[in-house]
Amino acid sequence: MKTNVGSLDRLIRLLLASALFYLGLFPYSASALGIGLIVAGGVLLVTGLVGFCGLYSLLGIRTSQPKEQL
Incomplete structure (x- = not known):
C-alpha cells in the first residue's frame, strides 16, 4: 500500500x-x-x-510528497 496522506494531513x-x-x-x-x-x-x-486513505485513491488525490527515484 502506498502512502497518499502527507504529514500535515x-x-x-x-x-x-x-x-x-x-x-x-x-x-x-x-x-x-x-x-x-x-x-x-x-x-x-x-x-x-497508516498514511493511506482509500477515498483519496479513488479521487486521485495525493497530499504526500512523491519519493525521489534513484
Missing part, C-alpha cells in the same frame, strides 16, 4: 480523531451520535496512522 487527522473520540465518549455518550463520532474518529485515527 496526518497531523490534522490525528487531532480531529482525538476531538471526535472525546465528544463521542463524554458529552454524547450512550447515544447514536456518540457512536457515530467514535466511528468517524476511528476512521481518521487509522488513516492518520
Whole structure:
C-alpha cells in the first residue's frame, strides 16, 4: 500500500480523531451520535496512522510528497 496522506494531513487527522473520540465518549455518550463520532474518529485515527486513505485513491488525490527515484 502506498502512502497518499502527507504529514500535515496526518497531523490534522490525528487531532480531529482525538476531538471526535472525546465528544463521542463524554458529552454524547450512550447515544447514536456518540457512536457515530467514535466511528468517524476511528476512521481518521487509522488513516492518520497508516498514511493511506482509500477515498483519496479513488479521487486521485495525493497530499504526500512523491519519493525521489534513484
